[in-house]
Amino acid sequence: MKLEDRLAVKLLAQASAQLGxxxxxxxxxxxxxxxxxxxxxxxxxxxxxxEDQYFQGRD
Structure with a gap:
């Protein structure tokens, strides 16, 4: 997994924590x-x- 993807996943984890x-x-x-x-x-x-970071240029 690329560094950019890992950083993006951290954003998703933070969102999950906020929802919790x-x-x-x-x-x-x-x-x-x-x-x-x-x-x-x-x-x-x-x-x-x-979404902006993880899916950027992949569509």
Whole structure:
């Protein structure tokens, strides 16, 4: 696996971690929807960055 691919996969792992935090927050007794929305927005951005890096020039 090339270095660029490994770096892109790290972005995907970070997105997964953010989604995990969002899931944990939703399971709280009193979830903070602002926190959940921010975590999901961050995950979306990381996924978009992953797509840009990982699939760049491969289509």
């Amino acid at each position: 935090k969002a899931v944990n927050e939703t399971l709280c007794t009193e979830p903070d929807r602002r926190v959940i929305r921010a975590l999901i927005a961050d995950a979306k951005e990381l996924i978009a960055d992953f």
